[in-house]
Amino acid sequence: MQDFIAHPGEHWRTDNEAQLLINGEEFFPSVFAAIGGAREEVLIETFIFRDDKVGRELQQALIDAAQRGVRVEMLVDGYGSDELQAPFIRAMTDAGVHLLAFDPQPRRFGVRTNLFRRLHRKHVVVDGEIGFVGGINYCADHLADYGPMAKQDYAMRVRGPIVADLHRATLKLMDETSRLTRAARPWLSRGPAPDADTAKARMLLSVRDNTEHTNDIEQHYLHAVTHARQRIIIANAYFFPGYRLLRELRNAARRGVDVTLILQGMPDIPLMRLCSRLLYNYLLRDGVVIREYTERPLHGKVALVDERWATVGSSNLDPLSLSLNLEGNLIIDDRAFNARLHEHLHELSQTKCKSIPLERVLRGYWWRAPIIFVCFHFLRHFPAIVGLLPAHSPKLKPMLPTPGVTPVTPAFDQEKAS
Known part of the structure; x- marks a missing residue:
């Protein structure tokens, strides 16, 4: 980038x-x-x-x-x-x-x-x-x-x-x-x-709270993915992001960016993997590559875009982290750090993950389609729904x-x- x-x-x-x-x-x-x-x-x-x-x-x-x-x-x-x-x-x-x-x-x-x-x-x-x-x-x-x-x-x-x-x-x-x-x-x-x-690294600390910085970390992801030109790798434990980020990941793959998601294959919370899998067809059909890490539970929250942008922190890409919890991520603009993280994640995805093909996801899609439709619209309006909860x-x-x-x-x- x-x-x-x-x-x-x-x-x-x-x-x-x-x-x-x-x-x-x-x-x-x-x-x-x-x-x-x-x-x-x-x-x-x-x-x-x-x-x-x-x-x-x-x-x-x-x-x-x-x-x-x-x-x-x-x-x-x-x-x-x-x-x-x-x-x-x-x-x-x-x-x-x-x-x-x-x-x-x-x-x-x-x-x-x-x-x-x-x-x-x-x-x-x-x-x-x-x-x-x-x-x-x-x-x-x-x-x-x-x-x-x-x-x-x-x-x-x-x-x-x-x-x-x-x-x-x-x-x-x-x-x-x-x-x-x-x-x-x-x-x-x-x-x-x-x-x-x-x-040599240029950095920014991005926090998420429930007052002044309610969506800062998500905005950094959106900005980086929207401007990606070469590659995107996201390794995230609990992947159930908002509709806008899903759409931009799919759009990036459509314009020729290599988009790889490394997600849980051996979950510590099975429900979260089920939620993530409801999104697979939407992403796979436009060229996003999904690999499930199967050696042990994935708990990471890291990503890189192109050759300079990277993030490491506490924020998952799920409703709790993006809309409710107090989170902290570092955003890093540094070619050497990006290369180090890319080397590790690429090796992880090739040797310790299983690939998820579109054909496998399409089996039984007819009964999952209505659920996926509901999930998309729930995700799109989740921040507004959360806003109705008591904000003590x-x-x-x-x-x-x-x-x-x-x-x-x-x-x-x-x-x-x-």
Whole structure:
């Protein structure tokens, strides 16, 4: 893609280092090493934080940082991380870790009810100098030794001016939404500048929220796909996008762009694969190539267009991510990063995916056609439908175990009852 045109008001940052991290084997050591070297501040946002071998390693890294005087703040989602127990939390808070829960709600008859408008971002900022953005949670199922249901996923490690935007976005959510009083913190980037030989990437942080940036990430996808001239590869775990993006993918294939979708073939949520497959005929009949990743569950949210544009982040292309959840993606304009991601995704699609032919999809199409018609129109009007749901303002609450009590219920439920 030739130096694509940014939307008005966007803040592109030049001269950044961009490193692709594939799966937990590359992501966790990089994050833990950055935390281990922190001098002043560690900020973390995540959807899932679990008491398993990965969660305990992160817990210890944060405790060690807090005990040597680093300010450590972590924000976890009240739905995705609602099983943390009080002893696990107490070990962190006693060491000085500031732990917050995004919109915790009690279970109803043992069922989590706070499904919508979740914190789904995965951000890390260390000393205002090193940042991480992606789709990887802090749990063991992002490691290959977890077994056949280990997830395939991606993240980025970045340095340079883009980290300032990531730092501000994370503090904005932690400080303003929680209404907590904290000492003012200046921008902390006082460490060594990125290597001039490797800091070539132009980047933009795009977030999705329910107030000012309701469709920013989707608009970046639409803009890139609409202007594509050579190739599009999208690897996305939960693919059920809006009508406009489906139409532009089909239009790109019609004008000769090589369009490849890498989707789940071994789903962790079977319903989502069923939804995706309802769209296959619409895309395949105009030349879009669909490959299902079958080695393990695909959890990635990455894409590339032509030879420069790429994105890595937390946003799926489904109604929850595009219309409800808080999400964060990096948009990257860099030929070298695009080539690295293309090399990986091309190899993945050729060696670990099965191709979905149009002939297979057409079998039984007569009874699926009415369902597909309804799906298209539902997708087209989904944002308006969602707008009818109550738009409460989620609150952040400190995660503090009740003194003298060892709960047998999840810490979120106990905090609510206290």
